[in-house]
Every structure is written in structure tokens, then in C-alpha cells.
Amino acid sequence: MMQQVPDISFLSDEEKLWFAKAIAGMVVADGRVDSAEVEFVKVAIGFSRREDVATIMSIIKQNQIPPLGVSKIESKASFTMLKFLAEIMVVDHKLSESEVLFFNQVGKLLGFTSTILERLWKTARQELEKNLPRGVVDVEGGGRYKITLLNMTGKHFSFRLNKAVTPNCRIILHVGKSNGSLWDPVQCRMAKQHAEKIEAETYLISATYEQPIAEIHGIPQILDPEKYAPKEDTVLHPRLNSLHGHYVKCFVCGTEKIPFYRLRSRSMVTKPNIFGVVTYLKSAGNLDFCNFNLLDVKVCPGCGFASKDYGYFHANFNDRPPFDVERFKQGWGQKIQSKLQELQLQQESCLSDNRPIDMAILANRMGVTSMTKLVEISDDPETRNVLLREVASIHMVQAQFYMEQNLRDKAESELRSAQKIANEIFERLIGVPSLHAALLLFRIAIYFKELKDAGQIMRFTDNYNKDGQLSKGSDEYKAYIVTKNTIKNTYDDRELIDREKMSSFFLE
Ligand SMILES: [Zn+2]
Structure with missing residues (x-):
């Protein structure tokens, strides 16, 4: 559903036309107009002068991005306008490169920096992709990466990666389960690779399966979610509306109807x-x-x-116990x-x-x-x-x-x-889990004033990326930075932590 239409009543007729053209341009930017986008065209027509309607309609009919000059609209209004355009960008549940390019172009004409624009379209993309299935790929000769499965069919799938892969290389896909563990691996081969124009060092890679796919790979469940959805009588109806969940069964003794509550996100x-x-x-x-x-x-x-x-309980008909x-x-x-x-x-x-x-x-x-x-x-x-x-x-x-x-x-x-x-x-432990464990040990050591142990852990994190081997943007690099900073802050606050005097585990 459309968010609020920005209030542009105070704009001049020229400025309104500019905005209407930007809206029409955004609608055609991905090369097609779908029904949800038509609603936005109606908004543009609604605030336009009669003589400008033809201009807007011709952009739509010719399916061509209009030329736009620099706008002089004041910044608060232009920000609302930009957010409105960001909304059009994702209303068809896809975000194409051409849409982002046009969005960046309009944003620059409105006077925004590329940093702000990037943050805006990335937020929009994140929102769009937050419910997509996740997984892990092992790339031949190139390590293991967490990915979002962008486009999945019965024959292939695609994902984004912050490095290029060797053409035609082997890729092993592990689709993720909702509990964080992984389905069985699928042998795949890289089919196509495209360097994104909108994001430096980012590649859109597609790969085809090289073996028949089955339920153990978790793929049929993604392609036909309805068939695999839990049956209605397993759905929980908790008293608190912030909870949801399912009944599960015990792998050990077979007891059924154990409520498995989850908290609604955010x-x-x-x-x-x-x-x-x-x-x-x-x-x-x-x-x-x-x-x-x-x-x-x-x-x-x-x-x-x-x-x-969740993985340690029997939730779906084909679940196998993860232990003996x-x-x-x-x-x-x-x-x-x-x-x-x-x-x-x-x-x-x-x-x-x-x-x-x-x-x-x-x-x-x-x-x-x-x-x-x-x-x-x-x-x-x-x-x-x-x-x-x-x-x-x-x-x-x-x-x-x-x-x-x-x-x-x-x-x-x-x-x-x-x-x-x-x-x-x-x-x-290695990688991210080792950093998490280090942070926990550090915090406990500071609490008990075991400064020798704390010092050892500080040395561990100080030396963690000594040769700068971690690639920026990787999960491990992010975890490393967060851990290092948190350890530093905890160390600076160490005098505030006096266990004899504290009545809670919070600094007041
Ligand atoms: Zn049991």
C-alpha cells in the first residue's frame, strides 16, 4: 500500500512538473509498468496542471526516462519526495539496476550526496529482501560465503557476492533452515556473472544445479511453500499478540503439542x-x-x-532428529x-x-x-x-x-x-564464534577484576587482523570491529563495574 503522498502544495508549477516527471521516470525505469506503479502515476497526474498531463502520459507510453534539470526545491520537501520515489522503486517487489541508477540521478539533481542516496536505496533493498531465504555457498578455490537467495527456480539460483568468481567454477549451495542450520549440499556450477553498476565490487552471480534437487536440499520447500507450510492445527495462538509459533513434537519421547513460541521481530x-x-x-x-x-x-x-x-524438535513431517x-x-x-x-x-x-x-x-x-x-x-x-x-x-x-x-x-x-x-x-573456535567467545570471556574477566585474563584477550583481538587479511565488508571483519570496540569501551568503563556494589547487571 502506498505510504503518505508528500505535501507539495507549496511548490511552483514548474517544480510540480519536475516531480511528476521524476515519478513517471521512476515508474518506467525498470522498462515496464505494473499495476501497483500505475497508482503512483495517478498521484503525479493528480497534482499536475492539465497541460502537463500529456507530458507525463507520453513518458509512460514511450516507456522512456525523461531528461531532468537540477531542482531548486528546498531540502526538507525534497527528502520526502526522494523517499516517495524510493517507494516506487520497490513497489513491484523488484529492484533493478536501472531503477537505482535513475534514483541516484534524481537524488543528485535534488542535491543529495551519494552516501545518503546509497543508504536510502540499500535500506529499500534490505526491506525487500528481508524475507528471502538465506544460504551458504562454497565457491571452488574461493572460500565460503553467507548469501541471500535472490532468484530461485527449479533449475538455477542467483546471489550477490562482493567478489568475482572464476567462470564456470563449481559452487556448492547449502540452503539455510529457519533455525540457522543448513540443508544438505547441492552441487552447482556458475553460469553467469554480472558486475553491478550501482555497487562497487559487487557481482550478481547465477548458478545452475548439477544434480536433481529434493527435499533434503530445502529447495522444493522454497519453490512451493504452500505445500510445505505447517498445517493449521499446529499453529499456536498465544495469549500475547507479540508471540507466534507452532506446536512441535519431542524427538526423544514423541510427546506432541509442545508449544514453541517465537517473538515477533522488532x-x-x-x-x-x-x-x-x-x-x-x-x-x-x-x-x-x-x-x-x-x-x-x-x-x-x-x-x-x-x-x-527449533532444529532440536520435530516440526515438519520430514524432519530427522539431528542427534542419535x-x-x-x-x-x-x-x-x-x-x-x-x-x-x-x-x-x-x-x-x-x-x-x-x-x-x-x-x-x-x-x-x-x-x-x-x-x-x-x-x-x-x-x-x-x-x-x-x-x-x-x-x-x-x-x-x-x-x-x-x-x-x-x-x-x-x-x-x-x-x-x-x-x-x-x-x-x-575460529572466525566469528571465536570473537564472540573472546568478548564474553573479556566481559566476565572485567566483572571479576581478573585483569591478567582480560589483558590476554585484548592481545588476542589486537592481533586478530594484524596483517589486514580480513576483507572489509565480510561478516568476520564486521564482527572483529564490533568486538574490538566493545572490548575497548568495556575496558574504559572497568572502574564503574564494582560487583560488591552493583544491584543489577547494568551500569546505572
Ligand atoms: Zn520428550
Whole structure:
């Protein structure tokens, strides 16, 4: 739906014509006019003088971008106009190179810098692409990259990359699942490559599949989402309208109808504590407030299996358990028994979207026990690292809970548990996860005034990109910069952190 039409009543007739031509130009910029764009043409005609309507219609009919001179419209109005043009750019759910080129041209005539223009069209593009499927590609001789799947058919797909690839090279595609893990790899081959005119060092690459695609690759699910959508009776209808989700089934014991809540994106105002743990302050808009930390760990009331991760529950008919269920069951009953009994006493409140904090603390303890058991039975070092990081993150949320309850000793013992795990895996991690672990260890060390440990981590981050080997714009480079800056700021604030005096994990 169209946003607000900018108020241009104070413009001169010449300026109105300029804007109307810019609108018409934007509509034809991608070489075609679709029905949603026609609405914008009507707006342009609506504010034009009768004698100018013909000019506008001829731009549309000839499908040709009109010549425009420099505009002298004052900057506040021109910014609203520019945003209106940005909206036309994406109304057909596509953003072509020619549209961006025209947008940049108009923006410059309105007096905007290329930095502002780039920010505007990139925001528009981000909005357009935010729901597209993601994945990872391994490029022959060129590393591994996270990508957005821009255009996917039964034969090929395309993606953007900030480097060129070798023509005809092999590409292995792993489509991402909603829980962050990956579907099975698909062998592909690079088919086409186009250097984008609108973005330096950016290439639009398309590749064709070299093997038959199937559900294990996650591709049919993208091509025919309706067929694979969860059935209506699995959809949750939470009391809080800020939540949504599905019922899932337990892989371990087969218990059904376990609610798996999710928080609607950007619905809450959040604030990280001094360790970077996200806490929820208030609703960001009209949706009900939810302290989602309380609901993050989902628990099976049948066997006590608990995890934050959607992938560890059975959600779709063709899901396979990501771990060896028989091995998991060995000794599990005894291990979880006392916690499970505690849970079963208050099962309903623990499964509701109104989970009280004592139940959330129990769910976290069960999450730690479950994930630790998965670590024990996993033979894959990579999987063990991922699981251990999840355990550490549960300990960090638990520490925040205990602190909210004024139980400092318990909170600190959770910090120690997280610290122990992070220390244990730190050496084994590489790339972004190693930076995240470094930051966590640093924050905990500063809190406990263990400055020797903190110093070691500072040296690690200082030396991280010593030879400048990270390519700017890569995820790792961004994580490196954020980590380095956060560590510096935390170090500068170290005097403010006095654990004896603090009554919460926030700097006042
Ligand atoms: Zn179960």
C-alpha cells in the first residue's frame, strides 16, 4: 500500500512538473509498468496542471526516462519526495539496476550526496529482501560465503557476492533452515556473472544445479511453500499478540503439542546487560509486552528434553532428529528425574506463554542438562562447539535471572559456568564464534577484576587482523570491529563495574 503522498502544495508549477516527471521516470525505469506503479502515476497526474498531463502520459507510453534539470526545491520537501520515489522503486517487489541508477540521478539533481542516496536505496533493498531465504555457498578455490537467495527456480539460483568468481567454477549451495542450520549440499556450477553498476565490487552471480534437487536440499520447500507450510492445527495462538509459533513434537519421547513460541521481530525495546545478554524493557509499538527470555528454552513435559533451538524438535513431517535418539536415551531418565518431577508439578504454567521466572529458571537448568547430554553423545567437534556455546548462553541468561532475584552468589556461579565453557572451547573456535567467545570471556574477566585474563584477550583481538587479511565488508571483519570496540569501551568503563556494589547487571 502506498505510504503518505508528500505535501507539495507549496511548490511552483514548474517544480510540480519536475516531480511528476521524476515519478513517471521512476515508474518506467525498470522498462515496464505494473499495476501497483500505475497508482503512483495517478498521484503525479493528480497534482499536475492539465497541460502537463500529456507530458507525463507520453513518458509512460514511450516507456522512456525523461531528461531532468537540477531542482531548486528546498531540502526538507525534497527528502520526502526522494523517499516517495524510493517507494516506487520497490513497489513491484523488484529492484533493478536501472531503477537505482535513475534514483541516484534524481537524488543528485535534488542535491543529495551519494552516501545518503546509497543508504536510502540499500535500506529499500534490505526491506525487500528481508524475507528471502538465506544460504551458504562454497565457491571452488574461493572460500565460503553467507548469501541471500535472490532468484530461485527449479533449475538455477542467483546471489550477490562482493567478489568475482572464476567462470564456470563449481559452487556448492547449502540452503539455510529457519533455525540457522543448513540443508544438505547441492552441487552447482556458475553460469553467469554480472558486475553491478550501482555497487562497487559487487557481482550478481547465477548458478545452475548439477544434480536433481529434493527435499533434503530445502529447495522444493522454497519453490512451493504452500505445500510445505505447517498445517493449521499446529499453529499456536498465544495469549500475547507479540508471540507466534507452532506446536512441535519431542524427538526423544514423541510427546506432541509442545508449544514453541517465537517473538515477533522488532516488537520489543531491548537493552543488553553488561555481559551483552539481551533483556526486554517494553513493547516497541502496539503489541503486548513479553519478556521473551522467560520463554526462550522450550521443554518437553514428557521426558524433560529442553532446547532453545527449533532444529532440536520435530516440526515438519520430514524432519530427522539431528542427534542419535537411542544414545540420548541411555541414562537420560535418571539424569533428568528430579528436574522433570519439579516441572510436572507445574507443567501448565511452564508451557504457557505466561511462564513465571522460577519455571524459566527450571527450564534453563533443563536446557543445560539436555545440551550437555547432547555434547556427550556427539562425535562431531563442530556440533559440540555449537552445543557448548548454547549451554554458555543459557548460563548467561540464568545469571541475569538470578541477579533480578537478588541472588548474586547464584548469578555469579552461572557466570563462572559460562566462563569455564567459553574458556574450554575458545582455543578450538575460529572466525566469528571465536570473537564472540573472546568478548564474553573479556566481559566476565572485567566483572571479576581478573585483569591478567582480560589483558590476554585484548592481545588476542589486537592481533586478530594484524596483517589486514580480513576483507572489509565480510561478516568476520564486521564482527572483529564490533568486538574490538566493545572490548575497548568495556575496558574504559572497568572502574564503574564494582560487583560488591552493583544491584543489577547494568551500569546505572
Ligand atoms: Zn520428550
